[in-house]
Amino acid sequence: MAIAAALDLSGREAVFALQDEKTAELLCDASIPMSGREASGLLKWILAELEKKGILLDSISSWTVGSGPGSFTGLRLASSLVMGLSWERPGVRVRSLPSALAIAAALPEAEEGVRAAVLYDGHRGEVLVFGTMRQGGEWAATGLATVLTPDTDARELLKDFDILAALRRDEESIAAALPPDLVPRIRHLEKLRASALLRAATGNWTGKLTELVYIRPAVFVAPRQPRENLV
Structure with a gap:
């Protein structure tokens, strides 16, 4: 079975969906509050959702990752995770799509x-x-x-x-x-759903996982001068 997966961590929740690529049957459309340090559990949560459905990670043949706008940390974490999961797997398609x-x-x-x-x-x-x-x-x-x-x-x-x-x-x-x-x-x-991300633009596979949506420009903060030790 070939499975299409979608993942988004642009907000205060992680959302994850699975769909049978042949029949278009939605197999999973899950969400969990996740921000800050909780985001370190993203992979563990995904694996748990796969186990609930009896689906192997290797069954996923395509990944869609929400690219924002949203949390800088969440966007980078989700895209980096999928980069790792698809590394040296040429048969797996990956893309980013704006979460919007x-x-x-x-x-x-x-x-x-x-x-x-x-x-x-x-x-x-x-x-x-x-x-x-x-x-x-x-x-x-x-x-x-x-x-x-x-x-x-x-x-x-x-x-x-x-x-x-x-x-x-x-x-x-x-x-x-x-x-x-x-x-x-x-x-x-009420909330963003990963299933909607799967069906948002089915024919567009041009978005790279490194192409994230940052509407607000980055702000440079000058480093502080180190304090000298007082003896």
Whole structure:
């Protein structure tokens, strides 16, 4: 049996899904709270889920990894883990897909050309925005990935999107950062599911595991001067 697997650790939960590649039957769609030091147990949890289903790790013929936006540490950990699991296994396909596509894929709308802006809490009164569009029967990135700051004209930035989508965990912070008239347009999903990541863009296998989505640019922090020992 050839199994397709999906893994995402872009948020406060690890999500993992398994699907029979031949029949498209969903075999597993699991999640577990995992952040910080808990993330060291990611592989152990995956192996436990495989054991529950009686599936061998070697049965996995393809991996899809969520590439964000999200936690820098979580994104790197998930992608690095799958790199290791697929090392020197040329028959195993691997790819990354923006985690935002899984949120878009969970929306009920499937009309061609529908555009959805996926919103994330950016903290400090900011919102991260990732644009998606339904094309060719699947969801794809539009190329918009930006930070909506208090100085940004949110109405202008989001005017071309038919749908605004966000995870329920970010509801209050996003509502506080957006103009009140935009808030009712937001569709809230209870959680990101790895099964949605599997079906988000089945024909796109171009994303590399090293291509992660970092909307907010890295900030350089100058090293501190070492303190001299006082005698």
